[in-house]
Amino acid sequence: MPSKQRPASSTRRTEAPTSDPLALDEQLCFAVYSTMLSLNKVYRGLLRDLDLTYLQYLVMLVLWEKDSVNVSEICKRLALETTTLTPLLKRLEVRGLVQRVRSALDERQVIVSLTAEGRAMHAKASGLPSCVAQAMALNPNEIGILRDQLLALRSNLDRNA
Numbered sequence: 001m002p003s004k005q006r007p008a009s010s011t012r013r014t015e016a017p018t019s020d021p022l023a024l025d026e027q028l029c030f031a032v033y034s035t036m037l038s039l040n041k042v043y044r045g046l047l048r049d050l051d052l053t054y055l056q057y058l059v060m061l062v063l064w065e066k067d068s069v070n071v072s073e074i075c076k077r078l079a080l081e082t083t084t085l086t087p088l089l090k091r092l093e094v095r096g097l098v099q100r101v102r103s104a105l106d107e108r109q110v111i112v113s114l115t116a117e118g119r120a121m122h123a124k125a126s127g128l129p130s131c132v133a134q135a136m137a138l139n140p141n142e143i144g145i146l147r148d149q150l151l152a153l154r155s156n157l158d159r160n161a
Contacts, residue, residue: 032150042135046128050121051095055080055088057125059112063098064122068113070103097121 024030043054052060055078062077063069075085089112092098097118103109133143 039132042132043128046131050124053088055084056092057128059085059088059092060097060118060121060125063112063114063118064125067119068111071100071110071112074112092118 020026040054043057047054047057050057058078059074062074071082071085071089074080074089075082078085089098089100093100096115098112099115100110100112103111133140136143138146
């Protein structure tokens with residue numbers, strides 16, 4: 001789907017910052033948080049057809065990129081705790097999208113692999129990024145720049161947390 005162009009003025013702040021540094025609209029954290037809520041609404045609608053939650057979709061992205069991954073690697077990639085990931089993986093397993101098996105080399109590790117149905121879902125999900133881009137009204141270059149800025153911000157925050 002082609003992305004819609006928006007007026008240049010819609011991307012810039014036109015009002016002067018308030019004198020109150022604690023004003024809600026001056027907080028970057030709130031801008032990021034409320035944007036993520038809106039992004040989740042878009043994904044919720046798109047993922048309904050796949051019958052996936054947003055977090056389940058993220059797990060599937062990890063597995064489509066590299067199949068047969070241990071739980072700790074998925075946790076690391078998604079910045080999740082195992083207590084959050086394990087029930088999510090169980091639901092994906094019940095749906096027949098993944099299977100979990102103990103590693104033969106180290107039974108403390110659980111390896112998560114896609115099933116044939118999980119692999120087939122990759123094709124069904126392939127149009128999601130363009131739908132999200134259209135909802136954002138950004139072109140691929142703008143999305144890449146924004147993603148890179150957010151990743152740099154996250155890295156700085158992690159380093160200074």
